[in-house]
Amino acid sequence: MEALSSSPLLLALLSPDGPPTLWVAEGRVKDASAAARKLFGSGLMPGMAMVSLFDEDSRQKLEVALGGNQPRALEVQLPVQGAPPTPARFLVVPDGDEAVLVWLGGSREAASGGLYDHLRTLLSANDQLTNLTRELSVRTRELSVSRQRLEMLNQLREEDAATLSHDIKSPLNAIALQARGLERQADTVKPEIIRERAGAIRRTVRVLLGLVTNVLDGVKLDAGTLDLVLEPVSLAEVARQVVEALNPVAEHLGMRLELKEGAGAELVLQADRTRLFQSITNLAENALRYSPKGEVVTLSIFRQGDRMCCTVRDRGPGVPAEERERIFERLYQGGRRKGAAGLGLAIARQLVEMHKGKLFVEEGPGGGACFVIELPLN
Numbered sequence: 153m154e155a156l157s158s159s160p161l162l163l164a165l166l167s168p169d170g171p172p173t174l175w176v177a178e179g180r181v182k183d184a185s186a187a188a189r190k191l192f193g194s195g196l197m198p199g200m201a202m203v204s205l206f207d208e209d210s211r212q213k214l215e216v217a218l219g220g221n222q223p224r225a226l227e228v229q230l231p232v233q234g235a236p237p238t239p240a241r242f243l244v245v246p247d248g249d250e251a252v253l254v255w256l257g258g259s260r261e262a263a264s265g266g267l268y269d270h271l272r273t274l275l276s277a278n279d280q281l282t283n284l285t286r287e288l289s290v291r292t293r294e295l296s297v298s299r300q301r302l303e304m305l306n307q308l309r310e311e312d313a314a315t316l317s318h319d320i321k322s323p324l325n326a327i328a329l330q331a332r333g334l335e336r337q338a339d340t341v342k343p344e345i346i347r348e349r350a351g352a353i354r355r356t357v358r359v360l361l362g363l364v365t366n367v368l369d370g371v372k373l374d375a376g377t378l379d380l381v382l383e384p385v386s387l388a389e390v391a392r393q394v395v396e397a398l399n400p401v402a403e404h405l406g407m408r409l410e411l412k413e414g415a416g417a418e419l420v421l422q423a424d425r426t427r428l429f430q431s432i433t434n435l436a437e438n439a440l441r442y443s444p445k446g447e448v449v450t451l452s453i454f455r456q457g458d459r460m461c462c463t464v465r466d467r468g469p470g471v472p473a474e475e476r477e478r479i480f481e482r483l484y485q486g487g488r489r490k491g492a493a494g495l496g497l498a499i500a501r502q503l504v505e506m507h508k509g510k511l512f513v514e515e516g517p518g519g520g521a522c523f524v525i526e527l528p529l530n
Contacts, residue, residue: 330353
């Protein structure tokens with residue numbers, strides 16, 4: 153039942169045409185209907201102790217009824233000066249620190265009449281109204297949460313589009329420059345220069361494809377429409393493919409990718425080969441982005457208990473402890489550049505978690521960052 157102070161039922165009972173009714177708050181009379189003031193006479197005053205209106209033999213019974221949580225009809229005694237107490241029936245409706253006392257009549261016969269039945273109907277209707285109000289409040293909160301989530305998704309899509317637009321310009325400009333150089337020197341360019349520039353174009357296109365893939369997959373993950381295709385997969389084999397694909401990029405940057413296979417590296421687990429390749433690739437590209445020229449980025453595959461592990465260790469500045477969770481947020485701008493890196497790390501973690509695994513970062517041995525993927529073997 154809703155708070156009595158705002159109840160339509162209370163307002164009806166306290167109206168001039170209502171039955172004798174007392175509104176009690178914390179054991180004291182807060183308000184009374186005109187009929188109640190007439191019934192109790194001049195002794196009824198706001199703020200007085202409610203039980204003082206009744207005979208001493210009835211007070212304990214009233215206090216018990218007020219301490220309950222259900223409406224209760226009971227017979228009490230009204231004191232009469234110079235005469236024996238007069239019996240009366242009251243309906244006590246408690247609600248926390250507040251309560252309503254409604255006079256039902258001066259005898260048991262009166263209590264069995266239509267007034268009591270009518271009040272019970274009113275109470276039932278009031279409870280139903282309260283339940284409907286509570287249900288409406290729940291639905292309103294759910295709609296508010298859904299609206300906020302929709303606004304967040306729209307914002308993420310706008311940020312993804314802005315990020316793609318920003319990050320795509322440099323690779324496109326690089327391709328345009330290489331193509332323009334080949335076009336201008338078409339008659340005199342040497343074969344080795346053609347191979348060099350074709351390799352540069354191929355590497356740049358691969359970067360572009362990775363950017364587009366991450367953005368599109370981010371939209372699918374947000375919408376819940378990206379599914380895994382599970383099959384027996386060797387994590388070591390996937391890591392070898394990543395090293396093979398990225399080594400030309402690493403060499404162009406003056407770095408090198410290295411793969412170390414530890415105990416149990418060849419064990420097979422159920423996973424989506426394409427999504428594992430994408431996750432490890434995102435981590436390796438991130439490591440290349442932050443490693444100094446001339447350094448080695450190391451991938452390691454090994455078994456640890458009931459899990460297969462893949463670590464990607466770089467020689468860069470590392471990740472401060474306070475940022476080690478936040479860098480996996482979409483487009484987080486902390487000590488690292490906002491854009492493709494942040495998007496790639498967020499996508500990688502989501503894909504790993506879809507495999508019931510974990511992706512986190514810690515300090516690498518001797519410095520730098522060490523990203524760790526843990527996947528369950530079972």
